[in-house]
Amino acid sequence: MPGSSTPPVPPEYDEGRAKVTVASNVFFSQHQELQRDMTVLLLQHLQAKAASPSTHLRILDALSGCGIRAIRYALEVPRVVYVVANDVDADAVASIEANVLHNHVIHVVQTSHMDAVDCMWKAARTTKFDVIDLDPFGACASLLASAIATVSSGGLICATDTDMHTLLGKTSHAHATCHAQYGAVPVTAAYGKELAIRIILGAAASLAAAHHRVIEPVLCTAVEFYVRLHFRVHNVPPNAPEPASLAIVHQCIRCAYFRLRPLGHTNSNDGSCDNDNGDSVACPVCGSSLQIGGPLWTGPLQDKDAIASIITTETCASTAQPSPATSLLRSIHRELMDSTDDDLVLFISMPKLFRPFKAILKATPSKQTFQTALETLGYATTTTHLDPMGIKTNANMMVVYSVVVTWLHAHGCANTAPILPKPNVHFAPPVKCTVDHTWQRPDARSTGSNDVIGQTFHVSAVDALTATLALARPHDCVILHGHRYVLTSPLLIPSHVTLQGRMSSGDDSRPETTLVGQVVVRAASHVTLRHLHVQYPAAPSHIVTPTTTDAQPLSKRPARVHPVLITSSSHVQLDRCRVSCARRAAVLACVGIVDGSASITLMRSTIHAGPQAGVCVAGCGVDVQSGSSCHVVGTRVADCGKSGLFVHSFGSVRVEQCHMDRNGMAGVEVTTHGTAWLVRNVLSRGKKGGMLVHSGGRVDLADANVVTRNALAGVDVRGVGSMAVLRRNHVCNGRASGVFVSDDGHVELHRNVLVGHKRAGIETNGDGDAVVYTRQGHAEAKNEISGNGIPVLGATRDVMQAGMPMEGMDD
Secondary structure, eight states, X not given: OTTOOOOOOOOEEXXXXXXXXXXXXXXXXXXXXXXXXXXHHHHHHHHHTOSSTTOOEEEEESSOTTSHHHHHXXXXXXXXXXXXXXXXXXXXXXXXXXXXXXXXXXXXXEEEOSOHHHHHXXXXXXXXXXXXXXXXXXXXXXXXXXXXXXXXXXXXXXXXXXXXXXXXXXXXXXXXXXXXXXXXXXXXXXXXXXXXXXXXXXXXXXXXXXTTEEEEEEXXXXXXXXXXXXXXXXXXXXXXXXXXXXXXXXXXXXXXXXXXXXXXXXXXXXXXXXXXXXXXXXXXXXXXXEEEEEEEEOSOSSOHHHHHHHHHHHXXXXXXXOOHHHHHHHHHHHHHHTOSOSOOOXXXXXHHHHGGXXXXXXXXXXXXXXXXXXXXXTOOEEEETXXXXXXXXXXXXXXXXXXXXXXXXXXXXXXXXXXXXXXXXXXXXXXXXXXXXXXXXXXXXXXSGGGOOSOEEXXXXXXXXXXXXXXXXXXXXXXXXXXXXXXXXXXXXXXXXXEEOOBOSSOTTSBSEEEESOEEEXXXXXXXXXXXXXXXXXXXXHHHSOOOOSSSOOOOOOOOBOSEEEESOEEEXXXXXXXXXXXXXXXXXXXXXXXXXXXXXXXXXXXXOOTTTSSOBSSOSEEEOTTOEEEEESOEEESBSSOSXXXXXXOEEEEESOEEESOSSOSEEEETTOEEEEESOEEEOOTTOSEEEETTOEEEEXXXXXXXXXXXXXXXXXXTTOEEEEESOEEEOOSSOSEEEETTOEEEEESOEEEOOSSOSEXXXXXXXXXXXXXXXXXXXXOEEXXXXXXXXXXXXXXXXXXXXXXXXXX
16 A cells, blocks of 8 residues: 555574564563573473373463563473463563464463562462463562462472662662661672571562461572572471571671671670681771671572483583583582582672782782681681672681781781781792793704715796796705805795804804795605795785775785695705794794604704794694604794694604793694603693693603693693693792693692692692502602692692502603
């Protein structure tokens, strides 16, 4: 019809197994997919674990919106009798009906158009619901009383509160609003999200008690801007009421001190460190006023067995990347498994705890170190999924602050007034290894032009160089007398030829002959490159910064190459050479050894892109791959963009007396079935660690190396099939752990020194396997682990070697 317009088609969303269309005037929040996924997982588990296979669920989605939640329950939860999708808005009900038809669940999902409270009480007069889901826009306080009263005994209530501003209590208006809604007052603290959960559960427990009922939390969390609670409701006899687990909290307005006072309990007031005096009106740490909050729930927030079962089922059923809901449940599960006490209430934020001492304290303890100190005193600790820097413990804050004071005294703050008594715990002062680990290049071997048995050619010009190499015969030597040769194409070196440049008179490791371009040894054998500096030039500026105009089309970027490429060759030697790259050079690795090349030796060479070149190499220093093998002796590899030495794809390398320094990733990286032997090297200042072994890589022996001052773990072994044997290495002064093993990696440690690491001497994570060997009857034949943030973090295996020494283990 002329002048008429077609109404816009509502957008369609896929979530789980449901597909819904959402009109602009119907409420739908994509940001809450996580909590819907979490509830579906929980209901699936509860149905799978039901005592009777005939157990069927009656579910109410009290504020259904577009119906996405009710439809997902019908499609994804087994044995559902019916789901009532209720909403007070007529447009929402119409949207629900359309989406129910679209998903073919009309036989399971019933629509309802009434107020949520009326809907719950109407059902209570006939057949009560087994599951009631409350997801309002804002607080759920006005709906809890009806839900608790009308759900079946043993039924589940799933409630969401999106009014975090009120629950966090940062203003007086928020305090008044929260008290009006839940009968509780929040306090401003780092544990605000957990307090929000416990305030709502405390209100639910009080409401349940009025109906002779009790609550049992199953899964409770806070994510971003909302709180999501799942708790069961059980009937109790009227003459045997169970007291609710409620308490009030006293929170200091300045520091992290807080204390809990259970309702109906008396205080122990002996004034000792283990019995926090509850009568003081001022903070015993800083003297500030105490803010009173609560009442709050102090019972468990999670059902440990239910969550463990969900994690086991999800892990076994899926090999793909875990969903956000599964990842969150795993975090909660780790929190529960790390503690022997299920009733740890409110967590301590490490940054908040040490913030007042920031000006006088150079270093704060790691979360693991602080947990270890409290556990040494006999207290339970665990982490929290609500804060990555949070700790939960049953130690009161007087004990916690006494450990803080002990740390201050152990780290250069001895003049700090002992405001609290010191406990029986001792922090070892930070230790740094002071041994000089400066690398010294080994003495030169007897190599020179006198080993040439063929003709010797003397070349000064680049044109003559190409022609001479084309005419050279086996065992000939080409000596370059010029200082700089600019190659217009890759310089191909034939078999059995030595190419030699000039050396600096003062330093035999600094060649004075520079080849600007690429040097290629392809399908050749017995080739020697000596006293040469191979420098790959920068890409032209019009290629580095291309433009797209009609007059000047986009220029193609040049393919990345290896400045020194050795392919399908054998017995190739780089003797006292230097390989570097200019700024913006299009390179992969300075030296590429590929396609089965064997017996490649780098002797007393330098692979470097330091200050004189301007930037780091865009690639690894030495790349060994495809079954190739390489022997690196007395060589320095520094300032590379990735790893200094990279071994992969069944390549193998033996590295002796070398220096891997300041590389963008690891000093040495071994992966995808590569193999390495490392003897008497220095691996320092790697941004991703000193030695990185992953994806099936193997370090068959790392002996007498120095691994120092690396940003991540000195030795990092991760992944199935990855392994390293470490013997007599000195691993020190790292910013993380000395040795880190994870994801089924395997490490064997014999007589190593691990000292001065900020995190741990040895750290294992997940299924990492670290075997620490000690020879029976040899006190000196054990690993020395000292001066680290914590000696060992995670599980290790201690093995005592009996009988004859292991082959190769003695000097």
